[in-house]
Each structure stands twice: as C-alpha cells, then as structure tokens.
Amino acid sequence: MTHGTETDADRARSESPDAGEIDWERIERSPEFRELTSKRHRFIAVASTFTLGLFAIYLGLATYATDLMGTTVLGGVPIAWLAAMSMVLMTWAVTAIYLRKAEREFGPMEERVRERATARFTREDDGAAPAGAEARTAPAAAATTEGGAR
Amino acid sequence: MTLVLAAGVKALPLAIFGVVLAGTLGITFWAAKRTSTASEFWAAGRSVTGLQNGWAIAGDYMSASSFLGFAGLVFLFGVDAFVSLMAALVAFLPVLLFLAERMRNSGKYTLADVLSFRLRERPARTAAAFGTLSVLLVYLVAQMVGAGVLIQALVGISFAPAVVIVGAFMLAYVIFGGMLATTWVQIIKAVILMAAGVLLTILVLAKFGFNPGALFTKAAANHEAKDGYLHPGLQFPTQLGMLSFGIAFVLGTAGLPHILVRFFTVPDAKAARGSVGWAVFLIGAFYLMVMVVGVGARAILGQAGEEAAGKGGNLAIPTLAESLGGGAGSNGGEIFLAVISAVALATILAVVAGLVISASGAVAHDLWSNVVRKGREVSEREEVWVAKLAAVAIGGLAIVLAIAGGAGFNVSALVGLAFCIAASANFPALVLALFWKRFNTAGAVTGIVTGVVVSAVLIVLSDPVWPGTATSSPSPLGSLAIDNPAIFCIPLGFLGCFVGTMLGRRESETTYHELFVRSETGLGAEGVSGIRRRPRTPARRGAAAMATQVLPK
Numbered sequence: 001m002t003h004g005t006e007t008d009a010d011r012a013r014s015e016s017p018d019a020g021e022i023d024w025e026r027i028e029r030s031p032e033f034r035e036l037t038s039k040r041h042r043f044i045a046v047a048s049t050f051t052l053g054l055f056a057i058y059l060g061l062a063t064y065a066t067d068l069m070g071t072t073v074l075g076g077v078p079i080a081w082l083a084a085m086s087m088v089l090m091t092w093a094v095t096a097i098y099l100r101k102a103e104r105e106f107g108p109m110e111e112r113v114r115e116r117a118t119a120r121f122t123r124e125d126d127g128a129a130p131a132g133a134e135a136r137t138a139p140a141a142a143a144t145t146e147g148g149a150r
Numbered sequence: 151m152t153l154v155l156a157a158g159v160k161a162l163p164l165a166i167f168g169v170v171l172a173g174t175l176g177i178t179f180w181a182a183k184r185t186s187t188a189s190e191f192w193a194a195g196r197s198v199t200g201l202q203n204g205w206a207i208a209g210d211y212m213s214a215s216s217f218l219g220f221a222g223l224v225f226l227f228g229v230d231a232f233v234s235l236m237a238a239l240v241a242f243l244p245v246l247l248f249l250a251e252r253m254r255n256s257g258k259y260t261l262a263d264v265l266s267f268r269l270r271e272r273p274a275r276t277a278a279a280f281g282t283l284s285v286l287l288v289y290l291v292a293q294m295v296g297a298g299v300l301i302q303a304l305v306g307i308s309f310a311p312a313v314v315i316v317g318a319f320m321l322a323y324v325i326f327g328g329m330l331a332t333t334w335v336q337i338i339k340a341v342i343l344m345a346a347g348v349l350l351t352i353l354v355l356a357k358f359g360f361n362p363g364a365l366f367t368k369a370a371a372n373h374e375a376k377d378g379y380l381h382p383g384l385q386f387p388t389q390l391g392m393l394s395f396g397i398a399f400v401l402g403t404a405g406l407p408h409i410l411v412r413f414f415t416v417p418d419a420k421a422a423r424g425s426v427g428w429a430v431f432l433i434g435a436f437y438l439m440v441m442v443v444g445v446g447a448r449a450i451l452g453q454a455g456e457e458a459a460g461k462g463g464n465l466a467i468p469t470l471a472e473s474l475g476g477g478a479g480s481n482g483g484e485i486f487l488a489v490i491s492a493v494a495l496a497t498i499l500a501v502v503a504g505l506v507i508s509a510s511g512a513v514a515h516d517l518w519s520n521v522v523r524k525g526r527e528v529s530e531r532e533e534v535w536v537a538k539l540a541a542v543a544i545g546g547l548a549i550v551l552a553i554a555g556g557a558g559f560n561v562s563a564l565v566g567l568a569f570c571i572a573a574s575a576n577f578p579a580l581v582l583a584l585f586w587k588r589f590n591t592a593g594a595v596t597g598i599v600t601g602v603v604v605s606a607v608l609i610v611l612s613d614p615v616w617p618g619t620a621t622s623s624p625s626p627l628g629s630l631a632i633d634n635p636a637i638f639c640i641p642l643g644f645l646g647c648f649v650g651t652m653l654g655r656r657e658s659e660t661t662y663h664e665l666f667v668r669s670e671t672g673l674g675a676e677g678v679s680g681i682r683r684r685p686r687t688p689a690r691r692g693a694a695a696m697a698t699q700v701l702p703k
Contacts, residue, residue, distance in 0.1 A: 052240075075364070
C-alpha cells in the first residue's frame with residue numbers, strides 16, 4: 001500500500017522493511033539465483049527463437065510462396081488455413097510447455113531463492129554472524145548447482 | 151462516412167443495448183463499493199485470479215477490430231487476412247516469456263514503475279508516460295471513431311451522440327468502479343463474445359455439412375478473384391507491407407500499456423503467467439472461429455454481400471448473423487442481428503474502459519505524483535482523485551477528437567500507429583530495462599522519444615494518410631489496409647535506446663541488480679511471500695517451509 005510521502009521507487013523499497021539492508025548483488029551472485037536465471041533464460045531464448053522463427057517462416061511463406069499457400073488439399077481446404085491453424089497450435093503448445101516448466105521447475109527455484117534470502121535475514125536479525133551463515137551454506141549450494149548443471 | 155444507414159433508431163437493437171448497458175452499470179455499482187485506495191483503483195486490490203485475468207486480457211485485447219474488423223477482412227481478402235490474426239495471437243508469446251511475470255514482480259500500477267525502478271525517476275517516468283499516453287490516446291480515438299460508426303450503422307443513433315454515449319459509459323465504469331469494474335466488464339464481454347463466436351461458427355459449419363472443403367470452395371466461387379481468394383496477396387499491396395504489419399503486431403502487443411497493466415491486478419507472478427495461458431487459449435480459439443466465420447460470410451453472403459458489409463467489411467458479421475437468423479426482415483434475422491450488435495457494443499466498451507484506466511495511471515501516478523509533486527505529500531486519496539480527473543480529461547479529449555475528426559480519421563492508420571509506437575517505443579525500453587545492465591536514463595528517454603516520433607512521422611507519410619484526403623480512408627475499423635512502418639520503427643527505437651545509453655552518463659548499477667533480482671524472483675513484491683515483513687509470523691514461516699517440502703525438487 002502506498003504511504004504517499006516518497007517517490008514511488010522509494011516507496012517500493014520502503015515497502016519491504018528490509019529492502020534497505022538487502023544486498024541484492026549478493027543474492028544475484030548466489031548459486032540458487034544464478035541457476036534459476038541461467039536455466040530460465042536459456043529456456044526463454046530457445047522458446048522465443050523457436051516460436052519467432054516458426055512465425056517468420058509462416059510469414060515468409062504467406063508473403064512469398066503464395067502458390068503453395070493457395071494449393072488446396074482435402075477437398076478444397078487451402079494450405080494457408082492449415083498453416084494458420086498450425087500457428088495457433090504452436091502458440092498453445094509453447095505456452096503450455098512454459099507454464100508447465102514454470103510450475104515444476106522455475107517456481108520452486110524462485111521459492112528457494114526467496115527462502116534463502118529470508119533465512120539469511122532472519123539469522124542476521126537473531127544476531128548470528130551472517131558471514132558464518134553464508135560460509136556454512138555456500139559450499140552445499142555450490143555443489144547443488146554443479147549437480148544441476150550436469 | 152461509408153456506413154451511414156441512420157434511417158432511424160432501431161428499437162430491438164436499442165433494447166438489447168440497453169440490457170447490456172444496465173448490466174455493466176450494475177457491475178460498476180457493485181465494484182464502486184470495493185474501490186477506494188490507489189491499489190484498488192488501478193489494480194483491483196491485486197485480487198483478480200489468474201483465470202479471471204485471462205478472460206479479462208482476452209476481453210481487453212479483442213477489440214471491435216478483431217471481432218468485426220478481422221472477420222470483415224477475411225470476408226474481403228480471404229486467406230491473406232489470416233496472417234494478421236496469427237500475428238496478433240503469436241504476439242502473446244513475447245508477453246508471456248519476457249514480461250508477464252516480471253511486470254508483476256517489479257511494477258505497481260504503470261509501465262513507468264518498472265523503468266523508474268532503476269533509472270532516474272523523473273525523466274524516466276516522464277518518458278514512459280509519454281510513450282504510454284501516445285499509444286493509449288491514439289488507440290482510444292481509433293476505438294471511439296469505430297464505435298461511433300458501428301453504433302450508427304447498427305442502431306441508428308447518429309455518430310456524435312453515439313460517441314458521447316460510449317464515452318460516458320466508459321468514464322462511468324472507470325471513475326466509479328475503477329479497475330474492478332473494468333475487469334468484470336472485460337470478463338463478461340469476453341464471455342459473450344466467445345459465445346457469439348461459437349454460435350456463429352457452428353451455424354456456418356452446419357450450413358456446409360461440417361465440411362471445411364465445401365466451405366472454402368463455395369467461398370472462393372463467391373469471390374470475384376475466384377481461386378485468388380485462397381491465395382495470399384489480395385490484402386497487402388506490397389510484400390514489405392505484409393511483413394511489417396506482422397512484425398508490428400507481434401512486438402506491439404508486448405508494449406500495449408492497457409494489456410501490461412492487467413498483470414498488476416493479480417496476486418503474484420504465478421497468477422500472471424497463468425492468466426496469459428488462459429488468454430492465449432481463449433484468443434487462439436476465438437481467432438480460429440473468426441477465420442471460419444469470415445470465410446463463411448463470403449460463402450453465404452457472396453459478392454452481393456459486399457455492399458451490406460461496408461467498405462472495410464466491418465458489417466460482414468452482423469449481415470451474416472441476419473442471414474443465418476432467417477434473412478433481412480424475418481424475426482429470427484432481426485433478433486440475431488440485434489444480439490450480435492450488442493456483442494459488438496460490449497466489445498467496444500470493455501476495450502475503451504481498459505484504455506482509459508491505464509491512461510489515468512500514467513497521468514496521476516507517473517506525471518502527477520512522481521514528477522510534478524515529486525512524490526512528496528501526495529496522499530493516496532489525492533492520487534485517486536487526480537486519476538479520476540485525468541480519466542475525465544483523457545476521455546473527454548478522445549470524445550472531442552473522435553467527433554471533430556469523424557470520418558476524416560483513418561481508423562486503420564490510427565490503430566497501426568498505436569501498435570507501431572507500442573512496438574518501437576515501449577517494448578524496447580521495457581525489455582532493455584529488465585535485461586540490459588548498461589541501460590540508462592538517457593537511453594530510455596532517447597529510445598522512447600525516437601520510437602514515438604519516427605512512428606508518427608512515417609505513418610503520416612504513409613500511403614493511406616498522405617496527403618490526408620478523405621478519399622484515402624476507406625476502412626473505419628480494420629487496422630489493416632495500411633503500410634505499417636513498424637519494420638523501420640522498431641530497429642530505430644532500439645537504436646535510439648542504444649545510442650542514448652552510450653552517449654549518456656554511466657549510471658550506478660546497484661538499482662539494476664535490485665530490479666533484476668526482484669523481477670526474476672518476486673522478492674519484495676507486494677503480496678509475495680518473502681522478506682517483506684521482517685518479523686514473520688510463525689504461521690507464515692511454517693506455511694512457506696511446508697510449501698518447499700511439498701514441492702518436487
């Protein structure tokens with residue numbers, strides 16, 4: 001909720017009381033976060049190249065291969081219609097795959113990053129040494145990433 | 151006006167319009183009691199579920215030009231028009247993959263929230279608001295002109311009063327019911343639009359024994375180009391025009407402010423991506439039906455139907471409905487025509503309401519609170535009041551422009567311009583802010599200004615607008631009969647961002663790291679479990695711990 005006394009970016013920061021103390025760069029460097037972004041970005045790169053590539057092929061065929069697109073099959077159906085329907089199916093399929101992947105893989109990974117960030121702050125709040133806490137957890141997490149990368 | 155049929159007000163369509171309008175006012179009354187804070191006004195209190203938001207996105211996106219306009223283009227140009235439909239659908243993949251979750255994670259009410267998070271607040275917000283308002287105002291005027299023409303043709307109310315009525319209802323939803331009313335108007339519109347689509351599709355297919363081959367053969371026989379109806383090439387005068395048009399849609403959708411702000415209405419990123427899933431499903435299904443119905447209109451109405459369908463083909467669907475109901479003059483025909491007309495009206499209302507509420511956010515939240523008042527001493531109450539005043543001002547301006555321009559406005563050129571600005575100004579700035587570490591304020595400002603200016607200049611110089619005579623504005627709703635310059639504007643928009651960044655002062659990357667982590671994880675976002683409340687209650691912590699255990703690794 002807004003408080004109306006700061007600029008909005010400040011407001012967003014102040015909304016999370018810890019935000020001022022959060023070391024965003026440390027989270028960014030953390031193995032969980034890097035695993036999340038590298039996996040998700042790779043998926044996004046592949047998926048967007050694939051879909052935009054297929055769409056470009058469709059667009060190119062519709063623009064330049066008009067004879068092929070106008071050929072009728074199955075008793076009068078033009079290929080252009082089948083090609084258009086294949087674009088719908090492609091869009092549905094890529095969406096479904098991303099949603100599934102996000103649900104099973106990226107969502108839990110995000111949750112892990114959030115949990116770890118929270119856990120660190122809780123520990124700091126409790127007076128435990130943050131450096132020690134990190135030293136304890138970092139090697140284990142690094143091992144996880146290595147395992148995950150293979 | 152090519153569609154002046156105003157021989158008198160038609161009673162039955164008017165009665166059904168009345169029912170639709172009464173229903174939407176009921177929703178507004180209900181929503182008004184639940185709307186007072188800024189978050190409730192612009193984001194429906196983040197209370198919209200993924201499923202509801204998916205329907206609302208579909209309702210927000212499928213304007214009268216995609217229902218009547220696209221089907222009309224299929225009626226006129228055959229398979230060529232399929233390309234536009236598919237571009238408009240595939241466009242949701244960039245939205246899903248790049249923006250949906252990240253918008254929810256890092257913004258609050260407007261696109262500028264995302265930019266200003268890491269850039270210098272005042273210039274970044276001003277530039278983003280400029281890009282946002284350019285798209286919205288142009289699109290709004292296009293929709294209002296289209297609405298006026300359509301209502302005039304379907305109900306017999308003449309152009310200016312029709313525009314005023316649409317404008318008045320649009321403002322009523324937004325001012326009294328905020329985003330909650332807008333959302334539900336969009337959901338209900340999407341439901342009745344889908345129902346109408348299913349009904350028309352089944353009736354058309356039934357006429358041809360559910361044999362698509364027979365449908366296409368009859369349609370081609372009924373077109374003066376014969377087999378040319380089944381070949382691409384009728385609609386676009388040049389191949390470059392066709393390519394550019396497709397690209398404008400694919401990237402422009404990801405820069406449409408009224409679509410992107412819908413992601414602020416859901417509780418979290420999961421609901422945001424889920425809502426795109428529903429929207430893609432609904433819009434894809436609808437476009438499949440539009441193709442069949444458009445071809446069906448050609449097969450059933452034939453060449454003779456072209457006159458009734460109007461020059462842009464916008465009335466092909468209502469004419470088809472009349473014919474399927476039993477023909478002109480029959481009871482069934484009249485009723486079906488009136489129902490389809492009411493669907494078209496609901497469609498317009500839902501879209502213009504979405505446009506106005508997002509424009510009010512850009513004025514009140516970005517320009518007023520954070521630029522003019524620099525965020526100081528702006529209470530939430532004031533922000534909402536300014537938003538309502540802004541809605542009245544923008545809505546009023548659009549009404550005045552629509553009436554003043556009237557037939558002089560080339561609606562398809564306006565819609566093309568809106569998509570072109572969205573693709574070449576908003577989209578590059580948003581994507582680069584989220585993914586490019588070096589990006590800075592100068593880059594955002596240069597890129598957005600370049601995108602808007604280049605789009606406007608090239609559209610004005612394009613065939614259908616230049617030299618701006620009425621003879622060159624044939625289509626009142628279809629967005630498609632123009633040379634859309636997006637293929638030049640988008641690279642120029644990105645180039646503007648790049649050059650501005652390189653010439654501008656290097657900025658601290660600290661806020662980039664924060665935006666990057668926030669946008670990827672939802673850390674710190676309103677309503678997302680995480681580090682927001684330091685003294686976390688044991689119950690919350692327990693629930694979160696359980697969630698991690700239950701979820702598969």
